[in-house]
Amino acid sequence: MTKPTLSLDEIRVGVSNIDQQILSLLADRRKLSLEVAKSKIQTQKPVRDVEREQALLEKLVADGRTHELDPQYVTKIFHTIVEDSVLYQQAFLQRLANPDNDQPLARVSFLGGKGSYSNLAARNFFARKHTKPAEIQCQSFKEVLEMVETGNADYGVLPIENTSSGSINDVYDQLQHTRLSIVGEITLPIEHCLLTAVDTEIDKIEVLYSHPQPHQQCSEFVRSLGTDIKQEYCSSTAEAMKVVAEMASPTVAAIGNASSGELYGLKSLKFGIANQQENHTRFIVVARKPVDVNGLIPAKTTFIMSTGQTAGSLVECLLVLRNHGINMTKLESRPVLGNPWEEMFYVDVEGNMRSDTMKLVMEELIKLTRYIKVLGTYPIENVTPTEIDV
Known part of the structure; x- marks a missing residue:
């Protein structure tokens, strides 16, 4: 040797x-x-x-x-x-x-406490902007928006969709009524683990704590624990981890991020428990004022619209996008509260409201819709890797 x-x-x-x-x-x-x-x-x-x-x-x-x-x-x-x-x-x-937005410190509201997925998204997003977030913990998505609307926070961070469980409807419903603008987005890999406060075995777990979304995203694993497992819903994964840490029982566990669990003294009993291994959540960032997106940057625009209650009315609107070469990346429908059978459509497109094309698109859509509102234009933060044949 x-x-x-x-x-x-x-x-x-x-x-x-x-x-x-x-x-x-x-x-x-x-x-x-x-x-x-x-x-x-x-x-x-x-x-x-x-x-x-x-x-x-x-x-x-x-x-x-x-x-x-x-x-x-x-x-x-x-x-x-x-x-x-x-x-x-x-x-x-x-x-x-946007020189007025260039600040070393920003007050940021998000769902849950330290270590929640929204907290991790906020830290990642503002780290890219070289801005330190002064963190404001909230108990609901509505509170996240209210903190920004009232001026108690500069920005709010909200999860909008997940690759496993789909759209987060509560956030979409809140966006119908807010005066805020979407000014950014970030996609975060979600790595769910089974977290406990004491050494134990999986077959001893009787109660599982987490936010409803992780429960849904880990439904197959939860089902494997047996029909007797009790699922408790918390306002955030951070609250779930805090509860489990305080109980310090071998029969309770939380679903959350492993590194976040360490903040609460929790141990990872099992990694990778989500239904899909490629599990990502897209978060949006909202503020009281819209941002101006430089034309050299790929941009996304989000708007909501209500179409007429006639056959083909939605198709006519979508044809406007196609005819102008605008790529639609998201279409989500939600009921209009208080108006039975009426729907509000949320649309994400790749385009900048500064461009002549998007201005023309909006002019045509205004004529075809009963209601339309731009929620924001913001930079596309998801950099798709350039593929090569290796």
Whole structure:
């Protein structure tokens, strides 16, 4: 057996030195990406150049092979680097477009306490904006909106849809009546775990605490626990974790995030208990004033509309989008409270209200609908990885 030429401590020092070099190089790359954004302002080129990204990845994969690096490994690393570069440039352009919103501290309302998924989404979103959130914990989605509407919070963070359980109807219903504007979005991977306060076994669990959404997203696992399991619903996953921590019983558990559970002294009894392993929740960020989205940034617009009660009225509206080449990413219908059999349609499209095309689309939709309201135009934060054949 060949002995290493260096001691373990010497090897670790060498690895740490390389890690520091990598961090320094990543910082240098970020500075250059900012210069790219400044250049694109002059040339009016969009932030994303997919052809350039594709050529870059192909060259990096080829160069990586000369260093005996796996193509998937190289691709995964640079997908992350490219995503950071795109979001960094977008944030810079948005600060220029909205100088009044550029602040180091912002009051942010969200559902639940520390460690709730809404709390994690808020921290992730504002970390990208280099803004520290002053966190305001709320017990309901309505309270999240009211805190912003009354000026007690600058922003509110709300979950809007999940890849497993679908749309979060309570939030859609609240948006019918708010005066706030959607100013951002973020998609967060949801990693549900079974959390307990003491060492125990799964077959000893009798009561399961969580918000209704995680209960629904983990329904297959819950069913596997048997028909005698009791499900208790809490206002948030944070409240569920707090309850289980206080009870400190081997027969109770919570569904929540593993790292958040550690904040409450909980242990993960089982990981990955969601029905779908690819489980993501999309969150929206609301504020009292809309944001101006730089035309170089890919944008999304959300609006609500009520169509006539005649056959084909919705189809006519959707044809307006198709005829103008506007891609619709979401269509959700919800009943109008107090008006039986009448529905309000929530629509997400890829488009910027600053553009002539979207202005023309709205003019045509106004003629076809009984009611229409733009809830907001905001940057698309989900950077789709550029695919290459490796």
